[in-house]
Amino acid sequence: MRHPTRRAVTAALLAAPALAACSSGSSDASGAGPSRSAPGPDALASAGPQSVVLWHGLGGAAGAALTAVLDAWNAAPGTPGVTVQAVYQGNYDDVLAKYTAALRDGSTPHVLLSSDITTGFVKDAGQTVSASALATANPGDLDLGALRPAAKNYYTVGGDLLSVPFNTSLPLLYANDALLSRAGVDPASLTTVAGLDAAARAVAAKVPGVKGFCHPTADGWWFEQVTAAAGDLYVTPDNGRSGTGATALSLGGSAQREALELLTKLHVDGTALVVGTNGDAAIQAFASGQVALMFNSSGAIGSLAKTGATGWSTHPLPLSGPAGTSGPLIGGASLWVDGKHEPAAQVAAWKVVSHLASAAVQERFSQASGYAPVNVGVDDSPTQREFLAKNPAWAVAVEQFDSAATSPATAGALTGALPGIRSVVVPAMDKAYGGDETLDAALDEAAQAAGTVISDYREQAGL
């Protein structure tokens, strides 16, 4: 007997996206995916009590916070007759694998919380109804205008908001203030990749036994971040957001190329600490003072605080491109409403999604989990102001979220092939970081391999 491994099964399941894309009747001809028509409040009013099932992949504090929010909803329902059951389905990869299996027998949940990079896949599966359509049909529920533009940008295709961002993380630069001070680095210089490079080199040169920078290559998110921070596209055309979607990896931008070159040099010449793919290893190295600067998700703030480390600060992602078009990409996950259930169930699901994206819930969830609140209404809350005053590291993330440029570059790559692209880009870039290959060779290798992944996906999905 052999139990298949998670990664292998995910790959196997993702190898058959056509099963979803082709089986759906709601996909429109252009491949835009989710249906644009949605049921309204009448559907729910004429139906009996509704039980909404929500699948998610949130463990730890975030999972507990989500459960607490939904338990409170069930105990004192915001809408009479609607109860919700949250079901943990493993990590983000597992959630997607389970969702893919469920597509086969029609057992998909009413609400799916799926990670940012699965947006293209869930869209192509064509099983969901768009948030824009639901918001239009149900004007009494979530006001999409209250959601932060940077979060909406990622999940919007052709002006249609497909899903509602729920737990949103942002990239941050973490700095050990004491080490920077010993090296004579002005933190104000950390706004650009060139400034980051100079600061890392200064620390490594002036503080014995300390590395300048570390960069978890974990899941390819950071290569996408470097590209967005350069104001460049990651996939063409138009980051996969027009026509029939992405056809190739784009590694041709000059600012993107320069940023990657600086980061590669830092690793090759030993200024940076190689922490591999493990984000936790980066946190431990930073917390123990082995490294002065670190790229990590805003979601790492809580873990870092738990280590008891002090004297550190956070800074926005350093940019290397034009101010108006370059910026950070969000991470995290968004809520999708399933369009294959009865109209009453869809409206009930939308009410749950509306509740989860509301200012009150976002403030509570954000403070408990460490994710950034997606609803601008949270900014007016006195308790949130008090929280941010006590948590300056966290305030930087929220400020960055609020001020991020919204452009095709910062919308991020939209393609169902993105998980597969990451699986070929990360090993190629690791070769460049390890000095085993030149950056040019690594980028060529990544572009070629990603091209094959994209064309295979397009063929299987019938795009």
Place this chain on the structure above:
Amino acid sequence: MRALRVPVLALLVLLVAFPVYVTLTTAFLSPAAVAAGRLWPDPREFTLDNVHAALQSIPLLRQYGVSAAVTVLQAGSQVLLAALAAYALVFPSWRGRGLALALFLATLAVPGESTVIPNYETVTSLGLRDTVLAVALPFLCAAYPVFLLRQAFADLPREVWEAATLDGAGHLRTLVRIVLPMARGHVATAALWSALAAWNGYFWPLLITDSPDARTVQVGLSQLVVAEGSTPGVVYAGTLVVLLPTLLLVLCGQRFLVRGLAARQS
């Protein structure tokens, strides 16, 4: 060469023991002590907080019960069916025996991934999704234990089987009273293999269940790992709790296995 034996063995022991040591220490250290990264932490830094947090985060004890039930059901069924199949493949002569063995072996070459979706649909259509039985159902029979026991039975003196037959013993009686005791080392190996695979199963139990109460401890453990920043101490503490039965099984089973093999050799 003999002079090299001790250092080589010492190195091998170190390779195995070091990750266990790191798991043990990390599981009982506060996040601050873990971040300090000391190889030999001060005993005063040890705490039970991580174990407590792991047990609080997920219904580990309930899921322990599910894992134990699945392991007993799955391993028991696999060994039982494997013994019956192996007996039929070795002792009675019948047409197509070679082909049947080849078919069993052929299933070993089928990737587990390719059977996930058909199994999911079958179990769902039976109305068994989200049950403890569904977790074990597709794995009640496996080819490898059949192969293992078939090889073990084939090594037994055929005269013993013939003598039992002449004495009027039926197939079942011969299997239970004569064949299995003689091959107990291999039976133990098959049982251990099946039990470890059942206990360590992750993806299928996750796929086929939804309720925390129907899930195995491995699925529960994954909930401690957070995509954007885990607490290593809690994850290691959970790992340790989940790992203990496996370690005990291997340690106890290993002794039994060695005895069984030694008995055969003598």
